[in-house]
Every structure is written in C-alpha cells, then in structure tokens.
Amino acid sequence: MSNSSSITQFLLLPFSHTRELQLCHFWLFLGISLAALLGNGLIITSTACDQRLHTPMYFFLLNLSLLDLGCISTTVPKSMANSLWGTRAISYTGCAAQLFFVLFFISAEYSLLTVMSYDRYVAICKPLHYGTLLGSRACVHMAAAAWGTGFLNALLHTANTFSLPLCRGNAVEQFFCEIPHILKLSCSRSYLREVGLLVVGVLITVGCFVFIVGSYVQIFRAVVRMPSEQGRHKAFSMCLPHLAVLSLFVNTSVFAYLKPPSVSSPSLDLVVSVLYSVVPPAVNPLIYSLRNRELKDE
Numbered sequence: 001m002s003n004s005s006s007i008t009q010f011l012l013l014p015f016s017h018t019r020e021l022q023l024c025h026f027w028l029f030l031g032i033s034l035a036a037l038l039g040n041g042l043i044i045t046s047t048a049c050d051q052r053l054h055t056p057m058y059f060f061l062l063n064l065s066l067l068d069l070g071c072i073s074t075t076v077p078k079s080m081a082n083s084l085w086g087t088r089a090i091s092y093t094g095c096a097a098q099l100f101f102v103l104f105f106i107s108a109e110y111s112l113l114t115v116m117s118y119d120r121y122v123a124i125c126k127p128l129h130y131g132t133l134l135g136s137r138a139c140v141h142m143a144a145a146a147w148g149t150g151f152l153n154a155l156l157h158t159a160n161t162f163s164l165p166l167c168r169g170n171a172v173e174q175f176f177c178e179i180p181h182i183l184k185l186s187c188s189r190s191y192l193r194e195v196g197l198l199v200v201g202v203l204i205t206v207g208c209f210v211f212i213v214g215s216y217v218q219i220f221r222a223v224v225r226m227p228s229e230q231g232r233h234k235a236f237s238m239c240l241p242h243l244a245v246l247s248l249f250v251n252t253s254v255f256a257y258l259k260p261p262s263v264s265s266p267s268l269d270l271v272v273s274v275l276y277s278v279v280p281p282a283v284n285p286l287i288y289s290l291r292n293r294e295l296k297d298e
Helices: 019-049 056-085 092-125 127-133 136-161 179-183 191-224 229-258 266-277 279-291
Strands: 009-011 089-091
Touching (some): 019 056, 019 279, 056 089, 056 136, 092 127, 092 136, 092 191, 136 191, 229 266, 266 279
Antiparallel strands (some): 009 089
C-alpha cells in the first residue's frame, strides 16, 4: 500500500494501447487545439483592436475566449504528449496544478456565462439603462468576480483533495486529473470534507442556473411583447449564441457528473470528459462568429 507522501506521479487513462490509435488521438487533439487557438485568438484580437467591439457584450466574450483557451491548454497538451510518446505519467505536482486550473477555468466560465445572461437581460429588458447598469467599471467588477469565484473554488477543492492520504495506487481513470477519480485513491474518511465542498458547489451552481433561467424568462416575455418583427428577430439573434454556448457547457457537464452509475464505464467517461472539457472551447468561437455580424465582418 502506498500513501500520498510516497506518490511522485500519477498514471492517466490512455485513449488507446494501440500505437496507431494513439497517433490518431494525437492528431485529432492537435486539430481541435489549433481550431480553438485560431477561433478564440481571432475573437480576442478583434475585440481588443476594433473600437466598435468595445461594448459590454464583447468584453465578456473576450473573457470567455481567454477562459476557453486556458481550459483546453490545461488538459490537451499533456494528453497529446502522452499519446505521442506512449506514456501515461504525470507528476504529483503536475496533477495538482492540472486539477486546480481545470476547476479554475470551468468554474470561472460558468460564472461568466451567468454574468453574460444578465448582460442580455439588461440589453433587452432595460435598454435605456444599459449604459448605466453596465458601465466599464461595472463590467470589470463582474468579470473580476467571475475569475475570483473560479480561483477560490479551485483553490479550496485542490487544497482539500491533495491533503487526503492516498493509498489505493496512483492510476487515475481519466485522461486528466479530476476530483472524483483522485478521491477514489483515498483511504481516509476525510473525503467527506470534499463531499461537503461539492454540495456547496452544487448549491451555488443551481443558484446560478436559476438566475440564468429567470433572466431568460424575463427576456422572452419582453421579446414577445415587442411590436416589431425585426426587433424580435434582433433580440433573439443577441441571445441565441449565449444560449447555445450555455446549453453545450451545461448539458455536457451535467451528463459527465450526473449520469447513472449503471451506464458508467472508463470508455464512456473518457468520451464524455472530452465533450465537456475539450469540445466547447473549440466550438464556442464558431457559435459566436456565425451569429454576430460584427465578428464576421472582421
């Protein structure tokens, strides 16, 4: 039996033990990474350089792109390197850092998507007060709150998870370090502290979701009352990208963590984890670019 003090590295779950499939995984993830880098990089550059895009919506979109780049850069490069070199290892410190940054970027992104729903609510339901409620200082404070929430959440979970004694080997049944799979290696009942943190996290997540739903209920009520069909079409066009990104993020995350144990398997967990941690950062820029004329004109 081993404990956490004797563990110097963890073994991640490989996508395949066949060399050809390992190389296929490497090239697939390379393509996805380049697509995410190109798409999010274009949004960041366009938003920063074009004065027309210096609005609250595009300011939050720039932050979303930064978070997407951070998220995909945390998990994919290590997985690609392992497949290319035919290894599974990640250092103890590297695993802790990976878990921290995954939690940081995903938590901050969800918080930012909540803020963006408020942005859409004010733009459609209170357009005359948009400049007042969402001035530059307010936008900076809300974005900072989203990043700060992600940092605090990641710090608490990472510190608690890696303070537990680990005595059930060092094989992580996932292609990146993730809390549930690290907890499976623990031999201490202190993991109940992590369960408590997870419950608090779930309550906050549900609270954000209720806020988002409430915002869109008010938005749809306002849109239905609009006398102009052109106005209704413009309002829906403003909301559809955010709704699409939010749906992709929430649906994949919920399925990853709330799927029934009866349908769980290492292979399915691997596919689902790719869907919520790798696919959204590459797809989000495409969704926003297709629905926003200003970005398409760049």
